[in-house]
Amino acid sequence: MSALSAWFWNERFWLPQNVTWADLADTESGEQYPRAGHLLYALPTALGIFTLRLLFERFIGRPCALRLGLQGKGPRRAQPNSILEKVFTSITKCPDGKHLEGLSKQLDWDARKIQRWFRQRRNQDKPSLVTKFSESMWRFIFYSYIFSYGVWFLWSTPWLWDTRQCWYNYPYQPLTSSLYYYYIQELAFYWSLVFSQFTDIKRKDFLLMFIHHLAAVSLISFSYVNNMARVGTLVLCLHDSADSFLEAAKMANYAKYQRFCDTMFISFGLVFVVTRIFIFPTWILNTTLFESWELIGPYPSWWLFNGILLILQVLHMIWSWLIIRVAYKSLTKGKVGTGKCHPLPVLKDERSDIESSSEEEDTTVNSTKGIYNTSSNGANRVNGHAANGQWADE
Known part of the structure; x- marks a missing residue:
């Protein structure tokens, strides 16, 4: 274990040349630098x-949802049928034509009735709108708070206005209480998402989101341990900027306030694209790649940190394209003049949404492209995930 620890905490990987962990020990003057042990405090904070x-x-989300008129009960349950239940649990949840023909002869039901049963059976275990509204409301409150805290903290820091300050005298940059609290709160929130995945609404991308949350935990921890916390605070705040708009749009959609939903989605899309496609590369990548090279030079963990940020930028471009494509499809394919169409797609969480409620219309799913149309509501959906806090919505 001693040899493994020495290998993992190799100073030549984590720190610039001629810098040791002993150099970053607490000073006699009371200055303190980030240490790996500080991150352990995030675990009890996450439980809190x-x-x-x-x-x-x-006590807050659910009463608000009920006051807005959302239904607390889930979708209607399928009538008990042992034969169909056995097929559903052991063979397929979406029977094809061959299965439908066989079941139709066996039960003396028409194919449409069997399709309806399977649709109801798929839907019956899915959460109510009250549950989804409450979850989005919590995320909206937290994202709004943590972004506001980040702006408040960074406003008085020199590196917000001059990113070269992230690298002056690096890594001998003392840890302040505000920076520590900001990092611990962000890290604790992502740890709480890891915990809550096992009690949250079960979604189809459970494994992907679990990996995403662990990746976020790793990135935050990594930047803290090697004292890249100054630029880390800029990355965190930038990525928190759009999340509250998305959660507000989802809440408005659940409550059927479509105009407000559209406004919030437009705001989300604009903020996401501007911060990820323009500000992130010109502000963050510029300082981590070029200004840091000029002031401190590269070393192994520097290469890893910037490599991850470059991968993140590629993902930003993909997710921005998906958002723009959804908005474009809705604008060009909307049924103008019906009084029921909106310029932007209805926001629904593809990972957990109830299928078409129509008993007479079938749902056509194109899961390979991440976009599908439900015949009863014409909603276009696109699936994606953000590195800081996840989105899987239109």
């Missing part, structure tokens, strides 16, 4: 956030 979330959703 998780507990607070449960209380919030129970």
